[in-house]
Amino acid sequence: MSALTDFATALAAGTIRVIDLTNTLTPEFPTIVMPPELGQCAPFRIEEISRYDERGPAWYWNNFSMGEHTGTHFDAPIHWVTGKELPGNAVDTIPPAHFLAPACVIDCSASAAADPDFVLTIPFVEAWETDHGRIPPKSWVLLRTDWHKRPRKQYVNLLDDGPHSPGPAPAVVKWLVEERDVHGFGTETIGTDAGQAAHFNPPYPAHHYMHGRGRYGLQCLANLDQLPPTGALILAAPLKIRQGSGSPLRVLALIETTP
Amino acid sequence: MTEPLPRPRRKDPLRKTREPLLPQGVRSRTAHGLTAAAAEGRFALQVCFDCGFTLYPPRDACPRCLSARVPFQDVPPEGTVLAETTIRTSTDVYFRERTPWRIGTIVLDCGPSFVAHLHGDVTEQARIRMTLRLDKSGNAVAIAMPAGPTPNQQDDVQLRELTCDPKFRRVLITDGRNATGQAMARAMAAAGASIIFIGIADPWKPYPGEATLRDIQGAEIVTLDITNTQSVADVAGEIAHRVDILVNTAEHPRIGGIMHRHGLTIAREEMDIRYFGLLRLAQHFGPTMRARGADGVNAAAAFVNLLSVHALINWPQYGAFSAAEAACLSAAQALRAELRGGGVKVLNMFTGPLDTEWFQLVPPPKLSPAALAAATVDALRNGIEDAYVGDIAQDIRSRLDVQPKALERELGQ
Numbered sequence: 323m324s325a326l327t328d329f330a331t332a333l334a335a336g337t338i339r340v341i342d343l344t345n346t347l348t349p350e351f352p353t354i355v356m357p358p359e360l361g362q363c364a365p366f367r368i369e370e371i372s373r374y375d376e377r378g379p380a381w382y383w384n385n386f387s388m389g390e391h392t393g394t395h396f397d398a399p400i401h402w403v404t405g406k407e408l409p410g411n412a413v414d415t416i417p418p419a420h421f422l423a424p425a426c427v428i429d430c431s432a433s434a435a436a437d438p439d440f441v442l443t444i445p446f447v448e449a450w451e452t453d454h455g456r457i458p459p460k461s462w463v464l465l466r467t468d469w470h471k472r473p474r475k476q477y478v479n480l481l482d483d484g485p486h487s488p489g490p491a492p493a494v495v496k497w498l499v500e501e502r503d504v505h506g507f508g509t510e511t512i513g514t515d516a517g518q519a520a521h522f523n524p525p526y527p528a529h530h531y532m533h534g535r536g537r538y539g540l541q542c543l544a545n546l547d548q549l550p551p552t553g554a555l556i557l558a559a560p561l562k563i564r565q566g567s568g569s570p571l572r573v574l575a576l577i578e579t580t581p
Numbered sequence: 582m583t584e585p586l587p588r589p590r591r592k593d594p595l596r597k598t599r600e601p602l603l604p605q606g607v608r609s610r611t612a613h614g615l616t617a618a619a620a621e622g623r624f625a626l627q628v629c630f631d632c633g634f635t636l637y638p639p640r641d642a643c644p645r646c647l648s649a650r651v652p653f654q655d656v657p658p659e660g661t662v663l664a665e666t667t668i669r670t671s672t673d674v675y676f677r678e679r680t681p682w683r684i685g686t687i688v689l690d691c692g693p694s695f696v697a698h699l700h701g702d703v704t705e706q707a708r709i710r711m712t713l714r715l716d717k718s719g720n721a722v723a724i725a726m727p728a729g730p731t732p733n734q735q736d737d738v739q740l741r742e743l744t745c746d747p748k749f750r751r752v753l754i755t756d757g758r759n760a761t762g763q764a765m766a767r768a769m770a771a772a773g774a775s776i777i778f779i780g781i782a783d784p785w786k787p788y789p790g791e792a793t794l795r796d797i798q799g800a801e802i803v804t805l806d807i808t809n810t811q812s813v814a815d816v817a818g819e820i821a822h823r824v825d826i827l828v829n830t831a832e833h834p835r836i837g838g839i840m841h842r843h844g845l846t847i848a849r850e851e852m853d854i855r856y857f858g859l860l861r862l863a864q865h866f867g868p869t870m871r872a873r874g875a876d877g878v879n880a881a882a883a884f885v886n887l888l889s890v891h892a893l894i895n896w897p898q899y900g901a902f903s904a905a906e907a908a909c910l911s912a913a914q915a916l917r918a919e920l921r922g923g924g925v926k927v928l929n930m931f932t933g934p935l936d937t938e939w940f941q942l943v944p945p946p947k948l949s950p951a952a953l954a955a956a957t958v959d960a961l962r963n964g965i966e967d968a969y970v971g972d973i974a975q976d977i978r979s980r981l982d983v984q985p986k987a988l989e990r991e992l993g994q
Contacts, residue, residue, distance in 0.1 A: 349809040352785055361846050369810055474785035482787070 336579070341554075343543045343573040344394045345470065351542075352478045353392050354512050355485070363389035366570075390568045396560040397514065397529070397539030401567040404534030411536065413566035420538070421559035423505040425462040425575065426454070427549045430488060434467040438479055439518055440488040444497050454551045459503040462556050465490070466546040469510040479517060489516025492527035499535045506538030508556075510546060514539040540573060549575055583701050586736035588749055588775070589878040601874030601923040602675040606718030612639040614653035615721035619713035622965040624658040626693065627651040637693035658711040660689035662725065665705050675717070682739065687711065687725050697723035698739055702731040714743040714964050717874070717924030719917075735962055744964035745882035745926055748773035750825035755780045755807055755862065758788040760937055760950040761887065762830035768954035769828075770798040772962075775879070778820055780805030782812075807831050807858035817865035822873065826961065827866055828885040831858050834939040838900035851905040859886065859909050863916050871923030883926045883961055886913045887953065890931040890974040893981055897993050917966070928966050930957050933973020946972045 332338040345351060353363045366388040372378025391397070399405030400412045410416055428450050434440045442465060447457070457463065467488050469477060479486045488511065490498075498504045507514050507528050514528035524530045532539055540558055555576040560569035608616065611627075618625035627636040629643035630650035642649050665685035671677045683699040689711060703709050709725040716722045724743060727734065735746050752769045756762045757779035766777050777799045781788075784804055795802060803820065806812040807829070833854040835847050842848065863884075873881040891899065892906035910929065917927035934940035936947040948971040960968040969978045980988045 349806070349811055350783075352783070355786065361844075362850070364846075364849075365809075367809060478785050480785070480787055 332578075333576075339577050339579055341545055341548050341575040341577060343545050343549075343556075343575055344571075345542050345544050347386075347388070347393045347570065350474070351393055352474055352512060353389065355478070355480065363391050365389075366392050388570060390563065390566055390570070393570045394542040394544070394573055395540075395568050395570045396558055397533065397541070397568045398560070398566065399533040399536050399538070400565070401539070402526075402529040402533035404530050405536065408536050411533075412564075413560040413569050414562045414564050416538075416560075418559070420505070422555065422557055423460060423462050424458065424552075425464050425508075425549065425554045425556045426450075426457050427464045427466050427546055427551050427554065429466045429551070431466055431468040431547070434469065434488040438486040438488065439516065440467075441516060442488070442490040442494050444491075444494050447494060447498070450551070457498070457502045457504060460505045461502075462506050462508055462540070462558075463498055463502075463504050464508040464540070464543065464546055464549070464556075465510070466549070467510050468547055470542075470544040470546075478512065483518075484520065485512070485517030487511040487517035489514065489519055490528050492522050492524060492531070495527045495531040499531050499537060504537060506540065507532050508540030508543055510541075510543050512542060514541050539568075543573060545575075548577075550577060553578060583731065583733040583737045585733045586741070586748060586878065592877070598873065599678070599875045599877070601717070601871070601880075601925075602678070603718040603922070603924060604675045604716050604722075605673065606716075606720050608720050609639065611641055612721075614639055615713055616715070616719070618653060618655075619715050619721035620966045621968070622712075622960070622963045623655050624711060624713055625653045625655045626691075628654050628656065635689075635692040637689075637695060656689075656691045658689070659728070660687045660695075660709050660711055660725070662687050662699070662703060662705050662707050662709055663694075665699055665703075679742065685725060695723050695725075697725050698743075700724060700726050700734070700740055701737040702727045702734065715926065715966060716743055719921045719926075719966075741878075745826060745928070745961040746772075747826060747958060747961055749775050750879050750882060751776040751778070751823050752826045752828060753778040753780065753820070753824045753866070755805060755827070755829045755858075756831040757781050757794055757802070759830065759832055760789075761832060761935065761953060763790050763794060764950040764954040765828055765830055765957060766794065766797050766800060768951070768958045769826075770800070772958045774826070775799055776801060776823065778803050778824065780807070780816070782806035782808070807861055808853050810861055813861040813865045817869070821866050821869035824866055824870065825873075825879050825881050826883045826885065827862065827870065828887070828957065829859060829862055830887060831855065832887070832935075832939075833905075834889070834899065834902050834935075834937075836899055836902075836939075836942065838897050839904070842901060848901050848905075851901060852908065855905045856908040856912060859912050859916075863912070863919075867916065867920060870925050871920050874920075874923030874925045881923065881925050883928050884916060884920060885928045885930065885957060885961070886910075887930050887932065887957075888913070890933055890969065890977045891992075892931070893977065894985065894988055894992065926964065926966050928957075928960055928968070930960060931967070931969045931974045931978070933971050933977070948973070 347366045353365045368384045368386045371383045373382045398413045399408050515526045519526045557574040560571045631648040632646040634645040663686045668682045685699045687695045703725050708728040713721045752774045754762050754766050769777050805816045833851050870881040889906040891903035892910035895903040932948050934943045934947045936949045956970040969975045
């Protein structure tokens with residue numbers, strides 16, 4: 323039997339399960355908040371075209387609008403100034419094979435619960451590797467914080483000095499790219515970077531280093547608590563927008579269950 | 582003395598809601614000179630350009646010298662009641678359900694005699710102040726007011742038929758995040774509104790004044806985002822039948838013209854928040870308000886738009902903003918026609934720059950949000966439909982009357 327046939331059989335048998343890592347697109351879901359004089363990412367909006375009525379008697383459908391970085395979404399390297407010159411850096415030119423990759427899930431939920439400004443460091447990841455093995459090359463590194471379970475106000479956690487949510491320190495992002503050759507970095511929060519990352523050096527290090535080296539971002543993920551530390555396969559294929567900097571998408575994780 | 586208006590009891594759900602009826606609403610084109618004055622709360626009659634005779638009712642020529650030059654102009658409103666009568670029944674379906682209704686004959690100091698509605702405190706031989714008001718049909722009628730203040734003057738039943746007094750009415754402030762929305766909520770509470778629904782979009786996002794907004798008498802915070810059709814529909818589903826006055830306080834003033842704006846993102850936001858926001862409110866609250874135009878003491882009364890006076894003529898420094906405001910003005914005129922059948926007024930409050938962070942670079946005079954809120958309450962109490970608030974708005978209004986092309990050039994310098 324071929325590998326794909328085995329895979330399909332396992333899927334049908336339920337020994338491979340599909341976990342949805344996607345938040346539902348709703349108008350109420352928060353988007354990133356920029357200073358009001360800057361350009362803003364459009365939130366999700368939906369308008370009915372018809373609903374079995376005079377506008378279309380037998381059919382129901384909607385028009386929707388949103389930004390490329392609204393809801394659960396994918397960041398392409400072209401999103402950041404550091405990745406703007408790279409080949410294959412936009413959602414339409416990324417090789418499609420890159421949309422399937424394994425994941426290492428680093429559980430920071432306890433630390434993030436204790437400190438909303440929790441910053442992931444190299445020693446924290448090294449401790450994780452002691453338990454779960456070295457991060458294999460071309461893996462997604464997903465930061466589990468259980469942030470997706472928070473009510474919206476605590477999820478965004480905006481204070482008068484900006485948002486407070488967990489994220490990676492500059493050094494660990496550089497190290498993940500250079501020493502572990504990761505595929506990309508994913509979070510449950512609104513961005514791949516910490517809420518206060520504007521004050522890091524460089525600012526927004528996950529964007530700076532990941533996209534600067536052609537790696538990807540996933541944010542507003544859900545259900546990372548249902549994934550094993552290693553062994554999940556992530557399907558994350560953004561919409562094919564010409565020169566798109568990112569896109570909302572359905573993110574699925576495939577995990578093997580022990581019989 | 583006018584009896585103070587009793588707080589309306591909760592509605593008996595077994596009683597049919599009274600449907601809105603309109604008084605006779607046909608006027609000649611010339612007579613709409615009175616409508617124009619009433620719309621702004623002015624008292625204007627025709628005064629013959631050639632012989633100085635003051636005309637009433639409106640005519641196309643002066644009855645004294647036959648001159649056709651008979652423009653409307655503001656005239657002194659003082660007069661004396663000659664006779665009064667009380668109508669106890671009528672074949673007119675509108676007045677039939679509003680009797681007894683007092684009318685009187687009044688002679689104005691400036692000449693003409695009127696048959697006019699009488700405020701309850703006005704008696705025979707009394708000195709009065711004549712006012713023009715818009716009735717439920719949207720046309721001018723004259724009501725003689727007491728010459729000076731009297732207790733509970735605003736509560737008179739015949740006057741209240743012509744006004745949109747917030748007292749005991751339930752108000753929706755669509756955006757309570759900004760200074761104008763918060764000032765408006767306070768002004769409505771002070772004016773005696775019984776409930777003030779205050780819309781807050783994205784409640785996860787903090788805003789100035791958040792801590793004190795709830796403390797306003799009668800305030801009820803509702804999650805409302807007028808850029809989100811579903812949100813407007815949901816809130817309307819819950820409260821549209823309890824909104825007697827809707828004040829759209831959503832604003833999005835952004836500096837910048839047309840050509841040098843980099844892309845359409847801001848322009849889309851301007852149109853979404855202002856123009857499409859107005860349309861969403863009109864679609865989801867308008868039909869219920871129209872149906873409730875005669876629903877007792879707290880009948881639906883007014884849909885209030887806060888508009889930049891640059892809706893009337895573009896201010897290139899805020900060029901795209903002005904264009905969005907112009908779209909809102911046009912939509913408000915359509916809505917006015919659509920709500921008129923229910924006797925619900927559309928009040929447009931025209932202002933110059935507000936004294937907020939978004940007009941930081943603009944030199945004074947700037948209008949404070951509190952002054953705008955106070956003027957809005959005033960306009961509702963007087964039942965007018967176009968108010969020009971503050972020096973800039975009044976200046977633009979008068980310059981538009983005189984020389985619009987000169988104004989266009991001057992604003993563009």
